[in-house]
Amino acid sequence: MxxxxxxxxxxxxxxxxxxxxxxxxxxxxxxxxxxxxxxxxxxxxxxxxxxxxxxxxxxxxxxxxxxxxxxxxxxxxxxxxxxxxxxxxxxxxxxxxxxxxxPMAEGRALAVGTAFTDDFLPEEIGRMAQVRATAAAVGRAMAAAGLADAADVHFVQVKCPLLTSARIQEAASRGESVATHDTYASMGLSRGASALGIGLALGEVADAALDDAAIGTRTDLCSGRASASAGIELMRNEVIVLGNAPGWSGPLRIAHRVMRDGIDFSAIQGALADLGLPTGGQLPPEASARVVALLAKAEPTRDGLIRGQRHIMNDDSDINATRHARALVGGVAAAAIGRTDLFVSGGAEHQGPDGGGPVAVIARVGPQEQTRSA
Known part of the structure; x- marks a missing residue:
């Protein structure tokens, strides 16, 4: 097992x-x-x-x-x-x-599955080719983890590529166009396409609603379990699926919620409660020690408001907006967990609602919570 x-x-x-x-x-x-x-x-x-x-x-x-x-x-x-x-x-x-x-065990425990897409051509990044390849890879990763039911999946992490000037020129040399000539914007499109692929695989997004034009624009299309991070170091998508699956053993479980905005402390507490952890405020040290990982997405709202109050994340020419968002969500998450070694990733296109994003917690659970999750 x-x-x-x-x-x-x-x-x-x-x-x-x-x-x-x-x-x-x-x-x-x-x-x-x-x-x-x-x-x-x-x-x-x-x-x-x-x-x-x-x-x-x-x-x-x-x-x-x-x-x-x-x-x-x-x-x-x-x-x-x-x-x-x-x-x-x-x-x-x-x-x-x-x-x-x-050892053999009953019930469900934390499960992991991984899969990889083939390398993308530059003209495929941020487009439906990336969406569909990601959805297929998520399906393979779920199968590897024994997660037959999408409801048992709590977090899907993807590492995805971005466009550089050299990659854009390489596509142009073959007569191909790319989704954008703005290399920074390509990060968002790649994350967005990856997230929509996750949503498609998990049944959160309808295939009929998807096309190239929807990527990066249809904020109503999103996954509550997707996390995508773009980087220069690869040309494929690497997929990690985490869930609670039958047939797995051990004391670890995962739970998730969706933060509606960057200060949604209650969403984090909801995930903690699902794992049997106290939610009366910041976790005490003994409870914090049971938390193995917190994984969250961070994104500034497009309208420049958080619960009706103005923020300047999108207007700061000195510090990128995603950097502001990571700091904000990181502070809120650290206040909940009582620790700062948290995996908070910026850029949440199609990953939760506009200005919000998924948050997942992996923790060691006691016998009572193990029985509850069985």
Whole structure:
């Protein structure tokens, strides 16, 4: 019977893999068991955030040495999702996700499945080709996790590509057009197409409602379980599906809610309550220690308002709006959990409602909560 393990380790800089190495050396996890790594790096989270590929290179080298593989081959078996931007009080860290055989158990437990699309051509990024390829990959990842029912899926993380000037020119040299010539805007379109693919796979978005024109514009089309992060370091989508599946063992469970805006503290508390954690305010230290990970999306509202009050996130020419949003949601989440090593990702196009986004919590549950989730 499979068991999903999740380890959270701090990083001193984007290329710091000492926490990963220490876990393997201690015997807590074997390199062969690792199926995915989430990372928060301290770059700007924009097109030129090279902390993401630096972290990927370091992880590939470390895991390649352990697995006896060339670093370039590691990505064929391990999904490496680096999200840039630790604004405000957010702490750079890695979430290492592993799968191993565990004891027999009844009920449901945290399950993980991964899948990859083929590399996209530049002209496919931010368009229906990316939507459909992502939906197919989500289906494969669900199957790998034994998640036959979409209702058991609580969070789907995708790492997706973006357009650069060189990629745009390469498409033009073949007579092809791209979704946008604005490289920063391409990040949003890629995230949006990926999120709609997740929504399509989970039955949250109707196929008939989708076309190229809907991507990035139809804010009414969204997934409450999608999280997409765009980066320069890849040309494919890497998909990680997390849910509670029958046939899995271990003490970990996942729950999610959808934040209606960046200060929706109650949504975070709802996810905590689903896992049997107290919700009277900030988690006390003993309860906070049970939380293995919090994963959330952050996005400024397009109308410039939060519950009727004006914000300036979209008007600040010095600091990108997604950086403001990460800091805001990171602060709200840290206030709820009592910790700052949280995976808060900016840019929530089609990931929850305008200005909001999904939030998921992975925690160790006690016998009472295990019975409840069975």
């Amino acid at each position: 499979p068991e999903c393990l999740v380890f959270r380790v701090p990083t001193r800089h984007p290329a710091d893999v000492s926490g990963l190495e220490a876990l393997i050396e201690s015997g807590a996890v074997a390199a062969q068991e690792i199926v995915a790594v989430f990372g928060k790096t301290e770059g700007n989270g924009c097109v030129n955030d090279f902390t993401r590929p630096l972290a990927v290179m370091a992880l590939e080298a470390a895991l390649g040495a352990r697995l006896g593989l060339p670093p370039a081959s590691v990505g064929a078996r391990v999904a490496l999702v680096m999200s840039g931007g630790t604004e405000g009080g957010l702490s750079p860290h890695l979430l290492i996700v592993a799968r191993r055989e565990g």
